[in-house]
Amino acid sequence: MTGEMIQTKAKEFLKKMYGDANSEFNFSIGWLERFKARLEINSYRRFGESGLIVVENIEDALPQIRAKLENFDWKDIYNMDDIGLFYHLQILFISLMLE
Template sequence: MTREIIQTKSKEFLQKMYGDANFEFNFSVGWIEWFKARHGIKSYRRFGKSGSIVMENIEDALPQIRAKLENFDDIYNMDEIDLFYSL
């Protein structure tokens, strides 16, 4: 969830709650960061190859992948193979 989304929705809620009372309330960056910290809202940016993945395709294929993996006893995360090789 980005700052812009939180700021826009906050302004919409303020408008719905108080109408056209012409409040001069400013949802500053500090206020938004406090709001996100209080409610545990975090945003992540994907880098490299993971940024080009379409999540809907993964969600559709995930049950098939899990079914195939049930036949294996040991499954390793190959992203961290360099760490284990160095040890």
């Protein structure tokens, strides 16, 4: 998730909440930095294999993965490494930004 994505979504929220009344409000780099500091959003650089992942490929594969998982009960689905937690955190933020 980039700063530009956060700024774009913030503009959309402002328009949904207040219409064009605050159209002159500027979501500057300074606003973005204060927003990230307030919510304790940090940037992490990916190294190794995780740096090679293309998010679009993951998004394309998700429907197929979900279809396969429908054959199992939730109690039978496990992920035993921390990579899964990091992945779910990214998906959570992406889904929140796209709402």
